[in-house]
Amino acid sequence: MVLQKRLDYELIGYQVPKGSRSARGKSVARRKSEDNGMFAFELLATVAGKLLSEEENDRPLTNCNGKTLHSITKESVKEEHKDEEKPLKTEPCDQGSCDESILISDVDQLRQAQNFVVRNHGQTSSGEVSYPIFKSSCVGNKSEIRANGDAFGNYAGSARGDCNERHSRSFSGYGEGKVSTLRDLMEEDVKPTALVSSDSSVELPPCPVRTPKGDSFTKHVNNMGIVSRDDDENSSGCTQPSKANAKAYRTQRIGNKRIKRSVAYKYWKAPTISKDGQPSNTDPDVKPVYRNKKMCCTRRRIGPQICTPFKKRKLVGTSSFLTSEGGISREYISGPPEKFIKGETTGSVASVHGVHGASSSLSGQKSSTESGEFHVKLNIKSFRVPELFIEIPEDATVGSLKRTVMEAVTAILGGGLRVGVLLQGKKVRDDDKTLLQAGISHHDKIDSLGFTLEPNTAHTPPPLQSSEEPALLLPCDAPKPLSRLPASPLPNPVDGPVVPSDHPLAITGSLIESDQDSAPTPPEVSLDKTSPNSQALVPVAAMNVEALAVVPLPRKLRRNELVQRRIRRPFSVSEVEALVQAVEKLGTGRWRDVKLRAFDNAKHRTYVDLKDKWKTLVHTARISPQQRRGEPVPQELLDRVLSAHAYWSQHQAKLHVKQQSEACLLL
DNA sequence: GTTAGGG
DNA sequence: CCCTAAC
Numbered sequence: 001m002v003l004q005k006r007l008d009y010e011l012i013g014y015q016v017p018k019g020s021r022s023a024r025g026k027s028v029a030r031r032k033s034e035d036n037g038m039f040a041f042e043l044l045a046t047v048a049g050k051l052l053s054e055e056e057n058d059r060p061l062t063n064c065n066g067k068t069l070h071s072i073t074k075e076s077v078k079e080e081h082k083d084e085e086k087p088l089k090t091e092p093c094d095q096g097s098c099d100e101s102i103l104i105s106d107v108d109q110l111r112q113a114q115n116f117v118v119r120n121h122g123q124t125s126s127g128e129v130s131y132p133i134f135k136s137s138c139v140g141n142k143s144e145i146r147a148n149g150d151a152f153g154n155y156a157g158s159a160r161g162d163c164n165e166r167h168s169r170s171f172s173g174y175g176e177g178k179v180s181t182l183r184d185l186m187e188e189d190v191k192p193t194a195l196v197s198s199d200s201s202v203e204l205p206p207c208p209v210r211t212p213k214g215d216s217f218t219k220h221v222n223n224m225g226i227v228s229r230d231d232d233e234n235s236s237g238c239t240q241p242s243k244a245n246a247k248a249y250r251t252q253r254i255g256n257k258r259i260k261r262s263v264a265y266k267y268w269k270a271p272t273i274s275k276d277g278q279p280s281n282t283d284p285d286v287k288p289v290y291r292n293k294k295m296c297c298t299r300r301r302i303g304p305q306i307c308t309p310f311k312k313r314k315l316v317g318t319s320s321f322l323t324s325e326g327g328i329s330r331e332y333i334s335g336p337p338e339k340f341i342k343g344e345t346t347g348s349v350a351s352v353h354g355v356h357g358a359s360s361s362l363s364g365q366k367s368s369t370e371s372g373e374f375h376v377k378l379n380i381k382s383f384r385v386p387e388l389f390i391e392i393p394e395d396a397t398v399g400s401l402k403r404t405v406m407e408a409v410t411a412i413l414g415g416g417l418r419v420g421v422l423l424q425g426k427k428v429r430d431d432d433k434t435l436l437q438a439g440i441s442h443h444d445k446i447d448s449l450g451f452t453l454e455p456n457t458a459h460t461p462p463p464l465q466s467s468e469e470p471a472l473l474l475p476c477d478a479p480k481p482l483s484r485l486p487a488s489p490l491p492n493p494v495d496g497p498v499v500p501s502d503h504p505l506a507i508t509g510s511l512i513e514s515d516q517d518s519a520p521t522p523p524e525v526s527l528d529k530t531s532p533n534s535q536a537l538v539p540v541a542a543m544n545v546e547a548l549a550v551v552p553l554p555r556k557l558r559r560n561e562l563v564q565r566r567i568r569r570p571f572s573v574s575e576v577e578a579l580v581q582a583v584e585k586l587g588t589g590r591w592r593d594v595k596l597r598a599f600d601n602a603k604h605r606t607y608v609d610l611k612d613k614w615k616t617l618v619h620t621a622r623i624s625p626q627q628r629r630g631e632p633v634p635q636e637l638l639d640r641v642l643s644a645h646a647y648w649s650q651h652q653a654k655l656h657v658k659q660q661s662e663a664c665l666l667l
Numbered sequence: 668g669t670t671a672g673g674g
Numbered sequence: 675c676c677c678t679a680a681c
Binding site for chain 1: 668669670671672
């Protein structure tokens, strides 16, 4: 039996298509990303600057382009990373295979090596195809995927890098993997003209909302659909889903497949993994990794010894990592079709204008407009995104490698991202702050401004959609395309939203209920509704069996593994009003009655929700207005909350004493 | 199934 | 919003 080496790639940095991210508005950015049709990537690979042709896709990695992929670089090994090899050295090789890992990470010092180009075959609903091109590279055995492009979503990267070889026995360690900062990203020139138009290409379709309950509801409903309050998600959304996955982590091993875990561990905030695959660390930040592990692992049944999982890691923040459910079977937004510039390998770096169409190409410049306002000009050249960890057999084909990387990239980019803002290394969480307040406008600080792409914990779609624009941001683990190996690893693009029919979680059904402010019923599931262009969109689909065997089934089971968390639906003022009124009448402790009284027709509000909301209301009323977040609740309501709470607390105490005395009397 | 409370 | 204990 031939030993099968594996190549592990860890992709840390990418640059996303301009227009899919905005420097302002995380939620909008997320929506854009999801709506942008980033479901169908073709991964192109280049070695030493040469784009691998389609025919070369199936070449084994060990013999692509006349070079051995993993022998391209050995030069950038850093001494300080030598300890990285330890886990690998000591790690036994499963199934007689040895690991040969290449770590790819985000580097701004681009060096000559091999590149990967991810071509995004986004498609609009009109059938036009947009092809943002990503280009990734390994630098110092780490890689960066960059997306350069114009304003219309055509991106071609120029990042390069070295991929370091590491044998299981002679692991040479990590290369330098410097994570790009915004400063790094900003150092190049800007194309101001490309900045402004980018957003329009990914503008969300209009989202009519049924507004059964008046204006205030309309407003809130709309907000609920769009606004992503990631602050809360950061604080609370990370633990629970992770928990569920931690439970499921036991199934990390499936069959004789093994999770590659040695290399990237140091970079992951990962816990030690005991032999049985159980995490020994309860760090919530790490839990998402397990999720990915499981996801990767469950995919491995594709081939006996071939496993090409990818792992992602959370990069910044506390959000759960694996929330990239919506990426592939994404709906297409209608709108001006984007042209695809095939083969474009150069172009302006994708960038985003942060504020008001400033035209300066200098980052961090502050200039005053005629109106006297200060504008912060941001040129975002790339985003840091969570790392990917890819493992692929050495004899896998280039095409499969491409697809593997592509899957990983797709999973991230299409998986529901949001933008995080870092200022001097510190995350700026308060979305309500102005740039001035946050210090972003300060000239001396703006160099330390950074943006990150973060997995979005609010992975569920906005609950309020029109039937015409269903735009369901559903999990991308559409089972059918994924399980159909001969087909493309990419889900077939469809014109409408795709709901995995075998999805155990009634996502849309549970989320979109016929309550007073909910959306219409989700559209029908149409997994087989393949677009006529689906074939054209996935030119890499024609693969040999071997290559197909190593194609990971992306996003499969990802969502299925965790119980669907209900979408966050902030209480509107009118709802708070109703709640306060009901509690004033019924008191605390009778939440079922409160529910029946005031929220009987709001099926998405359980009495537990009402109780929780009351809890937060009390808390909100006690804190200073400056500390409050979200939609402001009128002070009058908060006052009523406090008084009612005080009253009923006293009342309950009285009742309690009464009951106690009665009990004593009975005794 | 409800309630209460911690996460 | 989730989870769980307690009832």
